[in-house]
Amino acid sequence: MDTYTAEATHDSQFWSIYVPELDRHTQAEKYREIEEAARSLVAILRDVDEDSFTLTVHNRDVDAALNDWHQAEQLDADARKSMTAAANRRREVARTLKAHGLSGEDAAAVLGVSRSRISQLTGANQ
Known part of the structure; x- marks a missing residue:
């Protein structure tokens, strides 16, 4: 062809x-x-x-704009991966504190969040 x-x-x-x-x-x-x-x-x-x-x-201008658009889409994808990694890390930290004997209230105080947030992160009811 x-x-x-x-x-x-x-x-x-x-x-x-x-x-x-x-x-x-x-x-x-x-x-x-x-x-x-x-x-x-x-x-x-x-x-x-x-x-x-x-x-x-x-078209030089259109091609450049399309390239920028694709870069923005990649940045969005990277940001979603980072947000997922951050959320996973927060859950891990909260669970580690609980595993080391801290109560939900103490873990919340250490991390500067509410007890309900620790409950959400660890999947446990406080």
């Missing part, structure tokens, strides 16, 4: 689309129309069906 690239840039009114493999340009009014316009250009010039090739659309 052949592969083509659509390099899109925006001017004041339109998206200019350059397909380097064909050394040809076309345009689209909206970003979401870029792929369709580029596919149409390739299909007409190569006399092939629009779904018979691979097309990759690039």
